[in-house]
Amino acid sequence: MPLSDNFGRSIHDLRISITDRCNYRCVYCRTGTNGAAYAELPFEDYLRMARILVGLGITKIRLTGGEPLLRKGIVEFVRDLAKLRTSEGKKPEIALTTNGHLLAEIAQPLKDGGLDRVTVSMDAVDPERFARITRVPNGYESVLAGVRASRQAGLDPVKINCVLLRGFNEDQIIPFGMFAREERVMVRFIEFMPLEEDRVWTPEIVVALDEIVSRMAEYLPLEEIAHERSETARRYRFSDGVGEIGIIAPVSHPFCGHCSRIRITSDGKLRTCLFSVWDHDVHELMRRGATDEKLTEFIVTVVEKKEERHHIGEPGFVPASRTMVHIGG
Ligand code: SAM
Numbered sequence: 001m002p003l004s005d006n007f008g009r010s011i012h013d014l015r016i017s018i019t020d021r022c023n024y025r026c027v028y029c030r031t032g033t034n035g036a037a038y039a040e041l042p043f044e045d046y047l048r049m050a051r052i053l054v055g056l057g058i059t060k061i062r063l064t065g066g067e068p069l070l071r072k073g074i075v076e077f078v079r080d081l082a083k084l085r086t087s088e089g090k091k092p093e094i095a096l097t098t099n100g101h102l103l104a105e106i107a108q109p110l111k112d113g114g115l116d117r118v119t120v121s122m123d124a125v126d127p128e129r130f131a132r133i134t135r136v137p138n139g140y141e142s143v144l145a146g147v148r149a150s151r152q153a154g155l156d157p158v159k160i161n162c163v164l165l166r167g168f169n170e171d172q173i174i175p176f177g178m179f180a181r182e183e184r185v186m187v188r189f190i191e192f193m194p195l196e197e198d199r200v201w202t203p204e205i206v207v208a209l210d211e212i213v214s215r216m217a218e219y220l221p222l223e224e225i226a227h228e229r230s231e232t233a234r235r236y237r238f239s240d241g242v243g244e245i246g247i248i249a250p251v252s253h254p255f256c257g258h259c260s261r262i263r264i265t266s267d268g269k270l271r272t273c274l275f276s277v278w279d280h281d282v283h284e285l286m287r288r289g290a291t292d293e294k295l296t297e298f299i300v301t302v303v304e305k306k307e308e309r310h311h312i313g314e315p316g317f318v319p320a321s322r323t324m325v326h327i328g329g
Pocket of ligand 1: 029068100119121161162163191192193194325
């Protein structure tokens with residue numbers, strides 16, 4: 001019985017946030033205060049949820065946070081996830097989203113444990129600017145080492161996610177294009193969404209897809225190439241055939257109609273949309289001794305009611321009940 005919702009979308013991507021703590025305080029994401037706001041669960045609890053969800057048709061699991069590499073035991077957790085089998089008898093695809101600060105040391109063990117792919121978040125390729133955005137000194141070198149160690153370990157492809165904000169880092173578009181080609185990584189630009197702790201979002205601050213493509217053309221023209229329907233990023237190849245970038249455009253080109261994702265928060269709540277105004281307490285049911293069958297029933301019912309789409313930029317937009325760092329990006 002594969003998971004699907006009332007709009008006929010089949011749900012096969014799961015994101016699990018394993019902590020909402022973060023060692024970076026990116027200015028567009030967090031207020032700068034420290035400390036976890038929500039609980040963390042033992043890995044065995046996330047594993048049980050993942051096992052049930054893989055039994056319901058999940059084929060891809062992405063670990064995220066907060067900063068997932070702050071959790072000790074992540075390698076063992078990946079190893080356990082890699083033992084799960086989909087209904088077709090395959091290992092689920094396992095991916096990680098990280099700021100990369102602690103990645104260099106752990107990339108190879110993660111790969112050996114069964115991690116398939118990694119996405120590293122970077123919002124500048126200039127060390128000083130990088131420090132101003134993350135509010136952590138000397139991070140750039142560590143992250144670059146993490147990116148290179150990931151490639152070395154065979155985590156393929158290594159993707160870099162860059163959130164663009166007007167007047168802040170849109171001058172990094174071309175440097176990131178060069179970086180993608182030099183480092184042989186796939187850079188994906190993300191439109192800024194209203195999910196930050198400080199309410200700074202305005203439509204004007206968003207650097208949208210068309211603008212990114214035309215800015216990059218001042219360096220080298222881009223040609224759009226095919227992407228999977230459920231893939232969030234539109235893909236572009238540089239006209240000389242060397243390197244590729246992606247653009248994730250939830251604001252200017254929403255892709256909710258093809259959304260295949262659900263999320264588990266660090267405290268074990270199921271969320272059916274980034275912009276959900278409520279979440280569903282799977283962990284509380286587990287704590288009260290629910291059987292796998294009961295949990296399955298609960299999950300299936302919740303997922304059926306997945307939101308049709310987000311309402312970013314529309315009059316009456318209601319902000320999500322949690323910000324990005326506490327959901328799991
Ligand atoms: N710490 C990890 C990292 O840095 O990738 C995982 C969590 S972080 C919240 C995941 C991604 O969400 C990052 O790429 C971050 O830039 C992005 N992000 C945070 N706030 C965002 C927003 N308001 N709009 C779009 N992307 C956002």
